[in-house]
Amino acid sequence: MSTVPSATPASSSSSRPISPFDSDEPRVSLFAPEFAADPHAYYRAMREQGRSMIPVELAPGVPATLVVDYRTAVRILNDPEHFPADPRTWQKDVPAGCPVLPMMEWRPMATRSAGAEAARYRQATTESVGEVDLYALHTTVEEIAVSLINSFCADGHADLIGQYTFPLIFGVLNVLFGCPPEVGEKMAAGMASIVEGVDADHGNMMISEAMLELVTLKRAEPGNDITSALLRHPARLDDLEMVHQLASQYGAGIEFQQNFIVNTLLFILTDDSLGGGVLGGSLPTREALDDVLFNDPPLANYLLTYPRQPILIDDAWLPAHQPIVVGIAACNNDPAVGGGDRTGNRSHLAWGVGARTCPAQSMAYLIAQDAIDQLLDALPEITLAQPPTWRPGPFHRSLTSLSVEFPASAPLHLS
Template identity: 65%
Template sequence: MTMSPSSAHSRSGRASHGSPIDTDGPRIPLYTTEFAADPHGAYREMRRRYGSLVPVELAPGVSATLVIGYYAAVRIFNDPDHFPADPRTWQQDVPTDCPILPMMQWRPNARRSDGAAHARYRQANVAGLNGVDHYSLHETVARVAMPLINSFSADGSADLIRQYAFPLSFEVLNAILGCPAELAQRAATGMAAIFEGVDADRGNAMLMESLTELIELKRAEPGDDVATRLLRHPVELSETELVHQLATLYGAGIEPQQNLIVNTLLLILSDERFGGSVLGGSLSTRDALDEVLFNDPPVSNLCIRFPKQPILIDDVWLPAHQPVVISMAACSTDPAISTEQYLGNRAHLSFGGGPHMCPANSLSYLIAQDAIDQLLDALPEIRLAVPTSELTWRPGPFHRALTALPVVFPESTVPLV
C-alpha cells in the first residue's frame, strides 16, 4: 500500500500536521486477542498518546486512522463530500487475499456508495425495512424465542450465544427477508467468515451465491418481505444490486444483532445496577441496551471513510484515499461528551450518523429488547455460570463479540407456550 512520507512527530508521539498513518512508531493492531480482551484500556492509551486520531492496523499490513474523538466523528459523518464511503481508489493497492478486503471493498450498495447512487440504494432499503410491521415482529420474536428457550430450560445451563442469540437473530432476520432456512444458513456462514476475516474470500462467494438464489426464488414466489419489496421497488435495482443490498442486511442483521443481545445480557447478569433493577422493574431493558450501545456496541469500529484529498482535522493531516475508521465504542465514551448518564440518552454513535446512518435501528432495538425480555421472563433466576473475568472475546478489528456466554438457572420442565 502506498504511503506518503513520514511526518514530524511531537515529543508526545502524536503526529503534528501529518497523518497518524505516517507515524514512525508501531501502529496499534486492532486484530489481536490482547486488544479484544481490553479495548477500553487500549482506547484510553490511544487517547493519551495520540488524541482523537490514532494510527492503527486493521490486519497485518493494512493501515488506517482510527477516530476516537466524538466531535471529529460527527464532523466526518456529516461531510460525505470530503469523506466519501467509496473505497475503490484505496483497494486498487490492496492484495486480493487481504483477509479484511471483503469487509471493506466496494459494493453497489448504500454503505459503500455516495451521491445519487447512495440515495437510490438507500431509498430502496428504507422502503423495504419500513414495510416490516412492528406488531408482527413482536410476534415473530416470541414465536422464535419460545422453542429455543424450551430446548434448554430443562438442562439448567446453556450457552446463550450458540443456543439462543445466534439462532434467534438468524431466524428473525430470515422471516423479515423472506429467506428459506437452507439459503439463509449459507448466507450466515459466508457473512461470519467475512466478519472474522478468516477464509473471507470463500465466505464472500458463499454469501453472494446464496443471495442470488434468494432473488431468483422471490421472482418466482414473491411474499410480504424485504427481499420482495426490494425486487419491486421503483428504482429498479439490477440483480447484482439486489444481491448486495441483501448482503448489507445480512451483515447488519445477524452478527451485530446477536452481539447486541449477548452484550446486553452480560451487562444485566453482571452489573448490579442493571441486574437487580431490570429484573425488579425499576430500569428497563431499553436502558441496558443504551448503556451497551455506549460502552460495548456490537460493531465497535467501522463506518469507514476514504478522504478524497488530504484534509486537516484536529491538527492532523489525513491522507487521500486511505481508510478512516470510526470507533463508535471510543467516540461514545469520549471524555469530551461522556457523562456516564445513559438513562434516556441516545447520543451514542453505534448506528453511525449523517446520510449513512443505519436505517434499521428501530428494528434492531425491538428485536434485542424482545429477545432479552422473553428470556428473562422465562428464566428469572438466570445467572452467569463463570466469573466475568473468565469470559473471552473474539479477536477482530470491527466487532465486540464474546466467544460464549455460559449461564445457569433452575431446571424447568414446564414448556413455554
C-alpha cells in the same frame, strides 16, 4: 503484536501538522487478541495522547486511522463530500487475499458508495425495511424465543449463543427476508468467515451465491418480505445490486444483531447497578441496550470513509483515499462529551450519523428487547457460568460463548 500506545504529548496548533497514517510510531493492531480482551484500556491510552486520531492496523500490512474523538467523528460523518464511503481507489492496491477486504471493498450499496448512487440505494433499503410490520415481528420473535427456551429450560444450563441468540436471529431473519433455512445457513456461514477474516474470500462467495439464490426465488415467487419489497421498489435494482443490499442487511442481522443481544445479556448478568436493575424489574431493558451501544456496541470500530484528497483535520494531515475508521466505542466514551448517568441518553454513534444512520434501528431494538425480555421472564434467576472471552477482530465486539446456569424450569406456553 499489539501494544497499548504510550501517553505522549499532542502536537500543538503551532507545530507542523503530522499524519497519523504515515507516522513511524507503532500501530495498534485492532485484530490482536490482546486488543479484543480489553479494548477500553487501549482507547484510554489513545485519548491520553491528546490526539483525536491514532494510527492503527486493521490486518497485517493494512494501515488505517482510528478516530477516537466524538466531535471529530461527527464532523467527518457529516461531511460526505470530503469523506465519502467509496473505497474503490484504496482497494486497487490491496492484495486479493487481504482478510479485511470483504468487509471494506466496494459494493453497490449505500455504505460503500457516494452521492446520488448512495442515495438511491439508501432510499430502496430504508423504504423496504419500513414496510416491516413491527407488531407481526414481535409475535415472530416471541414464538421463536419460547420454542428455543423450551429446548433447554429443563437442563439448568445453556450456551446462550449456540442455543438461543443465533438460532433466534437466524429464524427471525429468514421470516423477514422470506429466506429458506438452507439458503440462510450459507449466508450465516459466509458472514462469520468475513467478520473473523478467516477464509474471507470463500465466505464472500458463499454470501453472493446464497443471496442470488434468494433473489431468483423471490423474483419467481414474491411474498410479504423485505426481499420482495426491494424487488418491487421503484429504484429497479438489478440482480447484482439486490445481492449486495440483501447481503448487507442479512449479514448485519445475523452477526451484529446477535452480538447486540449477547453483549446486553452479558452486561445485565455482570453489572450490579444498571444490569441488576433490569433483572430486578426497576429499569427497562431499553436502558441496558443503550448502555451496551455506548460501551460495547456490536460494531465497535467501523463507519469507514476515504478522503477524496489530502485534508487537514485536528492539526493532522489525512492522506487521500486511505481508510478512516470511526472508533465508535472510543468516541462514545470521550470524556469531553459524556460521563455520569446516561439514563435516557441516546447520543452514542452505534447507529451512525446523518446519511450513515442505520435505517433498521426500530426493528433492531424490538428484536433485541423482545429476545432478552422473553429469556429473563422465563429464567429470572439466570447467572453467568464462566468468564466470557471475546473474539478477535478489528471491527466487531463479539463473545465466543455465553454460558449460563439457572434453576431448571417447566416449558413455557405462548400467551
